[in-house]
Amino acid sequence: MIRLMMANWHKWLALVVSIQLLVWLITGLYFNSLMNSAANVQTRQPVQHEGYLPGRELYPPQAIDAPPPVAVSIIWVLGAPYYQFEYNQPSHAYFIRQRRIFDATTGAPWQISAEQVAAIAGQAYAGSAPAGEPVLLKPPIDDLPRQQNPLWQVRFADEFNTAVYLDALTGHVIRHTNDRQRFDDLMFTLHFMDYTSTGFFNHPLIVIFAIATSLLAFSGGYLLISRSGPPGKQQASPCLLTVNFVSGAESISLPARADDTVFTTLSKHGIHLPSECGGAGTCGKCRVQCHSAPPVNDIEKHHLNERQLANRIRLGCQQEVGKCQQITLRKR
Amino acid sequence: MRLVGVQFILWAITGLYMVCLDIHFIHGEPLAHPQSAPLQLKDISYSTAQLLADYPDATDIKLVTLLQKPVYRFRSAAGQRAIHVVDAITGEPQDLLSQAQASTIADDAYTGTAAINTVSPLISRDASGALNPLWVVSFDDVASSTLYIEQQSGRIIRRRHHYWYVFDWLWRLHIMDYDDGENVTNGWLRLVSLLSVLAAVSGLALLLLRLTLRKQAAV
Numbered sequence: 001m002i003r004l005m006m007a008n009w010h011k012w013l014a015l016v017v018s019i020q021l022l023v024w025l026i027t028g029l030y031f032n033s034l035m036n037s038a039a040n041v042q043t044r045q046p047v048q049h050e051g052y053l054p055g056r057e058l059y060p061p062q063a064i065d066a067p068p069p070v071a072v073s074i075i076w077v078l079g080a081p082y083y084q085f086e087y088n089q090p091s092h093a094y095f096i097r098q099r100r101i102f103d104a105t106t107g108a109p110w111q112i113s114a115e116q117v118a119a120i121a122g123q124a125y126a127g128s129a130p131a132g133e134p135v136l137l138k139p140p141i142d143d144l145p146r147q148q149n150p151l152w153q154v155r156f157a158d159e160f161n162t163a164v165y166l167d168a169l170t171g172h173v174i175r176h177t178n179d180r181q182r183f184d185d186l187m188f189t190l191h192f193m194d195y196t197s198t199g200f201f202n203h204p205l206i207v208i209f210a211i212a213t214s215l216l217a218f219s220g221g222y223l224l225i226s227r228s229g230p231p232g233k234q235q236a237s238p239c240l241l242t243v244n245f246v247s248g249a250e251s252i253s254l255p256a257r258a259d260d261t262v263f264t265t266l267s268k269h270g271i272h273l274p275s276e277c278g279g280a281g282t283c284g285k286c287r288v289q290c291h292s293a294p295p296v297n298d299i300e301k302h303h304l305n306e307r308q309l310a311n312r313i314r315l316g317c318q319q320e321v322g323k324c325q326q327i328t329l330r331k332r
Numbered sequence: 333m334r335l336v337g338v339q340f341i342l343w344a345i346t347g348l349y350m351v352c353l354d355i356h357f358i359h360g361e362p363l364a365h366p367q368s369a370p371l372q373l374k375d376i377s378y379s380t381a382q383l384l385a386d387y388p389d390a391t392d393i394k395l396v397t398l399l400q401k402p403v404y405r406f407r408s409a410a411g412q413r414a415i416h417v418v419d420a421i422t423g424e425p426q427d428l429l430s431q432a433q434a435s436t437i438a439d440d441a442y443t444g445t446a447a448i449n450t451v452s453p454l455i456s457r458d459a460s461g462a463l464n465p466l467w468v469v470s471f472d473d474v475a476s477s478t479l480y481i482e483q484q485s486g487r488i489i490r491r492r493h494h495y496w497y498v499f500d501w502l503w504r505l506h507i508m509d510y511d512d513g514e515n516v517t518n519g520w521l522r523l524v525s526l527l528s529v530l531a532a533v534s535g536l537a538l539l540l541l542r543l544t545l546r547k548q549a550a551v
Contacts, residue, residue, distance in 0.1 A: 022532050024343075029525040032507075032517055050391070054384045061373060061380075061395065068370035072395040074380070089366035091356070202354045210348040217344040221337060276542065 001298050003226055006219045007282035013216040020193065020209055021216075027191040035187070040180040043127035043162055047120055047173060049076040056081065059107035066100055074104060077170055078119065082110060084170070093174075094146045101169050112171040114152075120171045121154035121164045129158035136168060143177045143185075146199030227280045241265050242326040258322030262288055262314075265321055271329070279317040286316040291326040294319055336528045339508070346502035358499045360491025363477050364441035371395060372402050378423035380404075386423070387416065395420060398486045399433060405485055414462055415484040428483040434467035437486055438479045446473035454480070466490075 053074070061072050061083050069085035076082070080103075087098035103110045117134040125131070132155040139148050143163060151174055152166040160178035167174055177185075188194070192201040193209060236259040243266070244251045256265040263279045263286050266272070273286035284303030290312045296304075300315050314324065356362070376395070383404055384390060393406040402420040410416065417426035429437070431451050439448065449472040458464040466489070470478040473493075480490035504513040508521040 018532075018536070022529075022536070024347075025525060025529045025532055029522070029529055032521045032525055053390070053393075054388045058380050060376075062376050068373055070367055070369070070371060070397075072371065072373070074393040088368070091359075091361045091366065200355060201351050203351075206351045207348075210344070210351045214341075214344040214348045217337075217341040221341055224337060 001302070003223065003280075004282060004299060004302055006222055007277070007280070010216060010219040010223060013212050013219070017209060017212050017216050021213065023190050027187045030187050031191070035184055037181070037184060040184065041160075041162065041176045041178050043125050043156070043158070043178075044176045045124060045126040047123045049078060049172070051076060051079040051081065053081060056105070058104050059083075059102075061085075061102075064102050064107050066102070069100075075101075075170060075172075077112065077172070078116060081105065082170070092146075094144070094148055096148045099169060111169055112152075112167075117152045117166055117171050118154065120166060120173065121152075124164050124173045124176070125154075125156055125162065127156060127158050127162065129156045129162070131156050134166075140197060141165070142197075143182065144175060144199075145194070145197040147174075223280065223282075227278075236260075236322070239321055239325060241321045243271070244326070244328045246328060246330050256321040258320060260321050261317050262319045262321060262324060262327060263316035266316065273316045273329075275317070281315065281317050284315060287313050288316045288319070288324075289328040290314050290319065290324040291328070292324065294323040336524055336531055339524050340528065342505050346506040349502050350499065350506070353495060353499070358496055360477070360493055360496060362443060363491045363493065364438075364479060364488055365443055367397060367441075369397055371397055376402055376420045378404075378418070378420050382423060383418060386418075390416075398426070399436060405487075413484050414458070414464075415482065417485060426486075428465065429467060429481065429486055431467065433486070434469055434481045434483075437481055437488070438467075438469035438471075441479065441488055442471060442477070444471060444473050444477060446471045446477070448472070449476075453483075456480075 058081065064083065064085075066085055067087075069087050070089055071086045073084040073086065074081055075084045083102045083104050085100045085102065087100075088096075090097055101110045102108065114134045114136075118131060121134065122131060134152045134154050136150060137153050138150050141147050141151060141153075144151070144165060147165075150168040152168060152171065154164045154166070156162040156164070158178075160180060162176065162178040164176050165174045166172060189197070193206040194201065194203065195205070196203070236257040239256060239258050240253045241256050241262065242251060242253045254265055254269050261279065263273055263275070267279075273288065275286045276283035279286065281299045287304070287308075293312050294314060296309055296314070297318055300309070300318050303315060304313055316327075373395075380393070383393070383406075387406065387408045387410055389410070390404075390406040390408045393404060395402060396405055397403070398405075398417060403426060404416075404418045404420055406416055406418075407414060408416050413428075418424065419426060431453075435448055435451050438451075449470045451467055451469045454466045454468045456464050456466050465483040467481045467483060468478060469481060470476055475493035475495060477493045478491070479488050480492070481487065482489055500513060504510055507513065507516050507518070508524065509515045509518050
């Protein structure tokens with residue numbers, strides 16, 4: 001009876017999970033065989049920001065009028081030094097960063113201008129397509145779902161719709177993307193079922209599907225193993241299965257062993273009873289009428305009603321030829 | 333299906349583990365606090381100009397707090413090391429971290445309550461392939477939480493616990509790359525994925541066939 005319950009579960013789980021399973025397999029195959037992230041953006045080139053520091057008069061960071069930071073970095077933007085006052089140390093740069101930038105020569109607060117962003121993006125882009133105006137975007141940003149900080153976006157009118165994203169305060173390049181990269185991102189969105197754009201794979205929808213899929217896989221494994229059953233007893237005696245037909249076709253006798261099922265005996269001789277489960281006892285379709293009234297098992301009780309059992313209707317996959325040597329079928 | 337069934341089960345359960353445990357937790361991010369004590373800027377008496385006179389090729393200069401003191405941390409080709417730490421009050425270069433100092437840093441950063449179990453040295457390689465001496469500080473908690481601290485810089489560069497190792501192995505099983513888990517494009521995975529797609533598509537075809545046949549039978 002566990003088998004029947006499992007089979008039922010298996011069927012409904014499969015219905016729910018099947019499409020996503022196919023999506024997982026196809027996107028997985030894509031990651032394995034077709035994806036080449038490194039080659040997606042061919043127009044990327046490094047930007048040289050750094051200048052020569054020795055000999056420059058730097059404003060002392062302790063004289064800057066700002067709350068005490070956790071750390072101070074000397075950073076470079078287009079050849080000029082700046083102090084980056086860091087007020088938190090997030091474990092990823094895409095987490096919210098609390099910073100202030102000061103000109104390291106004058107000590108004055110500083111933030112990059114749109115013109116400088118355009119200049120940096122132009123240096124970072126090796127193609128020849130014209131650039132759009134820099135736009136300061138607030139998260140959520142479609143191309144970078146994980147990003148929690150505002151970023152500059154500069155679009156280039158090339159065939160792949162390249163976009164360069166830059167740090168809102170410093171103008172340092174965060175990421176290049178284009179339509180090839182967006183396609184890869186879409187494959188990840190599908191693989192991770194990340195339809196709400198969290199940028200990650202730890203969300204309730206995929207957890208539910210992963211649980212359902214695990215149950216599906218285990219129930220499938222169980223059904224597959226339990227179907228094979230114990231190896232046939234070699235000493236089972238040979239006997240004959242006689243088949244009569246309601247349609248009036250001539251009766252036939254098929255050689256079999258006593259422990260073969262009626263279902264397998266018939267299919268060995270080219271007579272295929274209706275079946276969805278292939279003789280596993282889960283679909284209840286392979287009905288035959290026996291001449292004797294052989295014992296009924298739980299699986300047959302599940303699939304057949306009182307009247308059918310009284311009429312000696314049984315399941316071909318549950319009856320052994322030794323106990324049910326003569327049957328009637330509707331037609332050949 | 334019999335051919336790829338085992339891998340189906342593996343994909344399902346390894347995937348389940350990976351989606352259930354938060355990736356930031358797996359990476360050990362909650363194991364250690366980020367540094368949050370404000371920098372004592374007013375104590376600084378060794379200026380950047382002095383630093384640059386001593387280390388003209390210094391790059392990636394950063395003022396941070398290390399063991400309660402403000403220090404400059406930077407890269408320079410001077411001496412035998414890649415990362416240098418210089419006291420921002422006295423201008424004294426900081427030696428490689430001692431075992432006791434590593435314990436202090438780990439204890440301060442650790443978010444749990446367990447005591448330190450072992451502190452052992454490890455020579456690792458950084459991303460550029462250079463040798464990088466570390467202290468490996470492991471705590472006596474259920475997950476054997478371990479912090480890896482750079483002897484040159486005092487930074488915590490790696491956080492590990494049992495859940496990470498389990499994740500790493502399940503990831504290898506998921507992508508069928510059993511040696512180092514870095515090759516998603518391996519041939520085994522390709523073969524089994526292809527067979528699996530065939531199995532799934534044939535399953536779908538059988539289902540559609542059955543539904544259409546049933547419809548025909550009903551007519």
